[in-house]
Amino acid sequence: xxxxxxxxxxxxxxxxxxxxxxxxxxxxxxxxxxxxxxxxxxxxxxxxxxxxxxxxxxxxxxxxxxxxxxxxxxxxxxxxxxxxxxxxxxxxxxxxxxxxxxxxxxxxxxxxxxxxxxxxxxxxxxxxxxxxxxxxxxxxxxxxxxxxxxxxxxxxxxxxxxxxxxxxxxxxxxxxxxxxxxxxxxxxxxxxxxxxxxxxxxxxxxxxxxxxxxxxxxxxxxxxxxxxxxxxxxxxxxxxxxxxxxxxxxxxxxxxxxxxxxxxxxxxxxxxxxxxxxxxxxxxxxxxxxxxxxxxxxxxxxxxxxxxxxxxxxxxxxxxxxxxxxxxxxxxxxxxxxxxxxxxxxxxxxxxxxxxxxxxxxxxxxxxxx
Numbered sequence: 377x378x379x380x381x382x383x384x385x386x387x388x389x390x391x392x393x394x395x396x397x398x399x400x401x402x403x404x405x406x407x408x409x410x411x412x413x414x415x416x417x418x419x420x421x422x423x424x425x426x427x428x429x430x431x432x433x434x435x436x437x438x439x440x441x442x443x444x445x446x447x448x449x450x451x452x453x454x455x456x457x458x459x460x461x462x463x464x465x466x467x468x469x470x471x472x473x474x475x476x477x478x479x480x481x482x483x484x485x486x487x488x489x490x491x492x493x494x495x496x497x498x499x500x501x502x503x504x505x506x507x508x509x510x511x512x513x514x515x516x517x518x519x520x521x522x523x524x525x526x527x528x529x530x531x532x533x534x535x536x537x538x539x540x541x542x543x544x545x546x547x548x549x550x551x552x553x554x555x556x557x558x559x560x561x562x563x564x565x566x567x568x569x570x571x572x573x574x575x576x577x578x579x580x581x582x583x584x585x586x587x588x589x590x591x592x593x594x595x596x597x598x599x600x601x602x603x604x605x606x607x608x609x610x611x612x613x614x615x616x617x618x619x620x621x622x623x624x625x626x627x628x629x630x631x632x633x634x635x636x637x638x639x640x641x642x643x644x645x646x647x648x649x650x651x652x653x654x655x656x657x658x659x660x661x662x663x664x665x666x667x668x669x670x671x672x673x674x675x676x677x678x679x680x681x682x683x684x685x686x687x688x689x690x691x692x693x694x695x696x697x698x699x700x701x702x703x704x705x706x707x708x709x710x711x712x713x714x715x716x717x718x719x720x721x722x723x724x725x726x727x728x729x730x731x732x733x734x735x736x737x738x739x740x741x742x743x744x745x746x
Contacts, residue, residue: 389693389725390453391662392532403482403531405449405657406550408459409442411475412495412510413467416688420502432500438688439471440497445535447687448654448676450479454661457529459485461515463494479687485529489515531555532661535653536576540564543575556581558657560649561589569593571609582612582660584653590615599623600634612660614670616652624670633667635716638678651690652677668719675699675717697724 392404419433439447442460449456458481462468468488475481495512527549528534534550538561551557557580569592577583583606585593590602590613599615600623606613607627614624621636655676659669676691679699683689700720703709 389723391658391723392454395662401530401532401554402455403457403529404454404661405533405535406457406459406485406528406531406555407442407445407449407535408485408528408546409445409537410495410512410515411439411443411458411460411462411471412441412497412512413471414438414440414497414499414687416499416501418501420500422502423507424500436688437470439474440687441495443471443475444687444690445650445654446475446481447479448651448680448690449535449657450481451690451692452654452658452676453693454654454658455482456480457482457485457531459528461492462486462488463492464488464490465493467494467496474687487518492516528553528555533558533581533657535559535657536580537562538574538576540566540568540570540573541575547576547579551579556660558582558584558653558660560584560653561593563589564592569595577609580610582614582656583610584614584616584656586616586649587618603632612666614656614673616649622652622670622674624666626666631666633670635667635670635674637674640678640682648677648681651680654690664719667716671716671719693725696720700724 414437416436416438417432418435420430424430442458446456446458458475460483462472471494472483472486472488476483492513492515495510497508497510499506499508528546530553531550532555534547534555534557536544536547536557536559538559540561547557557576559577559580559582561574561583571577571593574593585606587599587602590599590606591597594602594605596602596605599617603613603615603623603625606615607625609627611628612624612626614622616622617637619637621634623632623634625632652673655673656669659672664672675696679691679695680689700717703717704714
């Protein structure tokens with residue numbers, strides 16, 4: 377989105393063009409979770425020191441939490457539906473407008489909660505890392521019956537965060553209605569790391585943990601062995617390897633793929649995991665080969681860490697096209713590495729902007745000129 381709030385024309389590229397049918401789902405991806413207002417301080421030389429005041433050279437604000445994933449999906453051209461609670465304060469209004477009007481995300485399944493204040497996260501980015509402080513309260517349940525969570529919209533895919541020991545009825549409902557379920561998982565604070573405790577794994581098309589999580593759940597000491605073990609439980613297992621890239625196994629065919637990470641100057645890793653999942657979902661719904669899906673997911677995640685903020689940094693097709701144009705013009709590139717991303721040639725719009733790109737950093741309080 378440019379500084380005037382207009383969405384870039386190239387961001388309208390539809391990766392599912394030609395695959396849509398008149399009786400197909402109107403929604404490509406459904407997801408639910410908590411939306412935070414993210415306030416990001418940038419340009420810090422070091423971590424804040426107790427008892428002192430630190431000044432940041434930059435600051436931005438944007439919807440965060442599950443909004444990071446929703447924004448990443450929408451910027452890749454997927455029709456995205458989000459079910460979330462929004463406070464009726466100015467923060468909630470800002471987040472709603474940024475997602476609905478700015479990113480084109482469908483919020484018909486979302487609701488505004490009177491008297492509930494929006495959760496907030498303050499993030500301080502420095503030295504390629506970030507420190508966060510969050511505050512919020514769980515949203516009260518809806519006053520009456522509604523269409524969610526028992527009946528999520530018909531969708532091609534749904535994205536879920538699995539919780540040990542908990543089953544979410546909406547995941548099974550979405551799967552029964554034909555949605556491919558893509559899931560990740562957080563750190564198991566119980567320390568049990570019991571794969572059987574992830575009850576909704578049985579509904580998943582793909583499971584995408586990081587290397588440490590995958591090895592703990594499978595009791596293995598190698599992330600690739602962990603991926604192979606997980607592929608016995610789900611059709612596709614993807615294990616992210618951090619600076620080493622990612623490794624995937626298709627359990628139904630036995631196919632494997634490994635793609636190295638793209639070397640970039642990382643400014644802020646916030647939301648990179650969400651962007652990776654969004655890229656992999658996009659490639660899967662578009663029917664790409666496993667290795668191309670993995671490479672695209674890694675590319676979008678790499679582009680995101682070069683900017684500050686979660687949803688602010690999610691790349692669209694303009695960023696991807698500009699990157700591809702730029703790397704092909706640089707002398708001395710490894711031909712084999714370039715061939716790994718040659719599948720982009722038939723997908724991308726003509727790059728009309730130079731690389732690197734800079735997004736607008738929205739700040740609460742500005743008003744459009746009359």
